[in-house]
Amino acid sequence: MPQANHRQAEPPACRLYLVTPPALEPAAFAPLLTRALDAGDVACVQLRLKDCSDDDIRRACDVLRPIAQEREVAFILNDHPALARETGCDGVHVGQSDTPYRQARKIVGPDAIVGVTCHDSRHFAMVAAEDGADYVAFGAFFPTQTKTAEYHATPDLLRWWSELMEVPCVAIGGITADNCAPLVRAGADFLAVVNAVWGHPDGPAAGVKALNAAIAAALAGTGDAA
Numbered sequence: 001m002p003q004a005n006h007r008q009a010e011p012p013a014c015r016l017y018l019v020t021p022p023a024l025e026p027a028a029f030a031p032l033l034t035r036a037l038d039a040g041d042v043a044c045v046q047l048r049l050k051d052c053s054d055d056d057i058r059r060a061c062d063v064l065r066p067i068a069q070e071r072e073v074a075f076i077l078n079d080h081p082a083l084a085r086e087t088g089c090d091g092v093h094v095g096q097s098d099t100p101y102r103q104a105r106k107i108v109g110p111d112a113i114v115g116v117t118c119h120d121s122r123h124f125a126m127v128a129a130e131d132g133a134d135y136v137a138f139g140a141f142f143p144t145q146t147k148t149a150e151y152h153a154t155p156d157l158l159r160w161w162s163e164l165m166e167v168p169c170v171a172i173g174g175i176t177a178d179n180c181a182p183l184v185r186a187g188a189d190f191l192a193v194v195n196a197v198w199g200h201p202d203g204p205a206a207g208v209k210a211l212n213a214a215i216a217a218a219l220a221g222t223g224d225a226a
């Protein structure tokens, strides 16, 4: 995962990880992505298109990848290591039912980012980290309308992981500016969000600003104490 951002000399201890809506039209989504990335600190963008053809994913990568990479924001493709490599993405995210980590790593190469979904499982996370994953993702922390979440993670998992392990952890699932403080304080390195940014009533830039303000408040100890 990128540790630096051109906007800051010192990256904060917890950063935003934007996941795209599951369906999008690349040309229409491009200005939304641009506005989101220009609104504040974002570590990476995951292109997560479900039920799309490989050609649809290629086209979306061609339009959206440069917007992220020109801003030094990592561009990660969900589910498709071969397409990630072919299209010049910075990495791939794989779940427990997707291409296994080791195979994904062979496809994308040693320098690419590979992240692994670990649900609420310490075991999955330990295996992924030992195998060489660049980050592990835990979730869902809150109810989400974006997908059917079968697992439920709690902040103590983030606390345990961050105290024990160097490999960064990502928290995902229903995260908003209003509920993220306990995750930040528990040690989440990244907050992955869909609806809190793309569904924000005042637009994605407002979503990014609200989340970054909530992260900063939680790190400063002034965030919601819940």
Ligand SMILES: Cc1ncc(COP(=O)(O)OP(=O)(O)O)c(N)n1
Residues within 6 Å of the ligand: 019, 046, 048, 078, 079, 093, 094, 095, 096, 097, 098, 115, 117, 137, 138, 139, 147, 170, 172, 192
């Ligand atoms: C950062 C991050 N965490 C978890 C997921 C979920 O991956 P997966 O379980 O493979 O489910 P799909 O997203 O593929 O439906 C993710 N994509 N990103």
Ligand SMILES: Cc1nc(C(=O)O)sc1CCOP(=O)(O)O
Residues within 6 Å of the ligand: 019, 117, 119, 138, 139, 140, 141, 143, 144, 145, 146, 147, 149, 172, 173, 174, 175, 192, 193, 194, 195, 196
């Ligand atoms: C893609 C994804 N994976 C999850 C998991 O629990 O692994 S939850 C999720 C959806 C996250 O979207 P939102 O921020 O809108 O809740």
Ligand SMILES: [Mg+2]
Residues within 6 Å of the ligand: 078, 079, 093, 094, 095, 098
């Ligand atoms: Mg997947």
